[in-house]
Amino acid sequence: QVQLVESGGGLVQAGGSLRLSCAASGRTLTIYTMKWFRQAAGKEREFVAAITWNAGRTLYADSVKGRFTISRDNAKDTVYLQMNTLKPEDTAVYYCAADITIVPISTTSGGMDYWGKGTLVTVSS
Numbered sequence: 001q002v003q004l005v006e007s008g009g010g011l012v013q014a015g016g017s018l019r020l021s022c023a024a025s026g027r028t029l030t031i032y033t034m035k036w037f038r039q040a041a042g043k044e045r046e047f048v049a050a051i052t053w054n055a056g057r058t059l060y061a062d063s064v065k066g067r068f069t070i071s072r073d074n075a076k077d078t079v080y081l082q083m084n085t086l087k088p089e090d091t092a093v094y095y096c097a098a099d100i101t102i103v104p105i106s107t108t109s110g111g112m113d114y115w116g117k118g119t120l121v122t123v124s125s
Contacts, residue, residue, distance in 0.1 A: 002026045002098050002114040009094060009119030012086055016123070020081040022096030022116060033099040034079040036070060037109055038092035038121075047107040048094070049081060059105050064090075086123045093118040 008020040024031065036048040049070040050059040058070055069082040079096060097112040 002028060002031060002100070004096050004098060004114055004116035006094065006096050006116045006119040009121045011122045011124065014086060014088055014123055014125050016086050017082070017084045018086065018121060020083065020094055020096075020119060020121070022079045022081075024077040024079070024098060028077045030100040031098045032102050033105055034070075034072065035097045035099070035109075035112065036079075036081050036094060037097060038090075038094045039118075040089075040092040043092075045095070045109060047109065050105050050107070051079060052105055057105050059107065061107065083121070086121075088123045088125045091121060091123045093120050 003025045005023045008018060012018050031053045033050055033052050035050040037045050038048050039045040047061050048064055049068055051070045051072055067085045072079045095118045096116045098114040100113050
């Protein structure tokens, strides 16, 4: 089992920055890929970014490319999402998820084995 806890959400003005953290515990050595997703009110959950746990390969949604950066600190079992130049449309609950299956990095949410409870990001205009 792996437990995931997100933190770092909050209220920020458009153009501002936030850094989200996702702390993993439990059988973290089994993690292959970590991903961030978000879900705005009344909308479907969407992929934001992904990183492979060991090699550090990354993948981004087009909507956040160049503004968001995903990274990981293996020593702390933590994944980060640095969000810059935030826009009101970035407002959502952000979730991290872990996949223990060795598959090519992708944008899919299917097959993710563990999920955090989410952290709310609100960007005011």
